[in-house]
Amino acid sequence: MTRARETVSKNTIARMVVYYNTLEKMKEEGERICASTRLGQRTGIASPLIRRDLACFGGFGKKGVGYEVNFLLSWIKEILGYNTEWKVLFVGAGISLKGIVNSYGFLPPGFKIVAVADLDKNNHGYKIPELNVKIQPLETLSSLIKQQDISIGLVNVHPKQAQKVVNILVKAGIKGIANFSPISVFVPKHISLSQINVSSCLSQLSYNLSDRLQESILV
Structure with a gap:
């Protein structure tokens, strides 16, 4: 079964x-x-x-x-939900336009970035042709999520700002969050959360390599 x-x-x-x-x-x-x-x-x-x-x-x-x-x-x-279209909001700080476009190609099937927000006001209003969206300020997140029925938020901001951004997304009705910031955030039980800690993955890699290096020295 x-x-x-x-x-x-x-x-x-x-x-x-x-x-x-x-x-x-x-x-x-x-x-x-x-x-x-x-x-x-x-x-x-x-x-x-x-x-x-x-x-x-x-x-x-x-x-x-x-x-x-x-x-x-x-x-x-x-099983993985790739048959569903998942509307995605990308939130960053000092976002590189090229970086957003490049990241878009790595999203799983069914995921579509329909909105981008930046904590850096210098980037507000810039259009990303490949996504056909303009970079928005943080203050517009609530209306963006509701108007476009966005389900998933990708958060890649400074650790000090991560929880604040996540709280805004939750209040606006987001259903799932992937947090790329190197600090854990907290959400209500009804929100699906993925903590994506690149630093942790790289630390595991360096640990493994250091362990092998120590073995070769001992030999």
């Missing part, structure tokens, strides 16, 4: 994104059937773990045959 969504771990969801992206690449390369061992080779994830992850959401493959790539892609797309 499929497990309740709230019992599925964040790590499982993170791996489902990896499976989706890998399967998209395999589809482009003309592969039609994919065994968990093959998917494991492409992702570096153990095949038993892949099977357990997929089993959280139901039965997808046939024993001894594998998974039909197109079918599995469509299921994972539905």
Whole structure:
């Protein structure tokens, strides 16, 4: 039986994104059937773990045959909510226009930036042609969210400003927030929150590399 969504771990969801992206690449390369061992080779994830992850959401493959790539892609797309159009508001401080445009290409399927706000008044009014939006001041966030029915806010501001911006988004009716600021923020229980700490990821990387360096010195 499929497990309740709230019992599925964040790590499982993170791996489902990896499976989706890998399967998209395999589809482009003309592969039609994919065994968990093959998917494991492409992702570096153990095949038993892949099977357990997929089993959280139901039965997808046939024993001894594998998974039909197109079918599995469509299921994972539905599981991850990629079939829905998610309207996104990007909030930054001293935003680089080029940076916003470049970041837009990394958003998952279904995510669309429909509004951009900047705490730096010097950027207000600038138009981003690729997104067809103008950079707005913080004061307009409430009306922007309500008028355009925006569901998700991406927050990338100075740590001292992060909670203030998040509070404004919550009050305006945002449903989900991804916080890129290197400090944790707090939201009501009905708001979905992702804390994306790049510093933490890089620190884990430096820790691993330092550990290997120490081993080589000892040898």
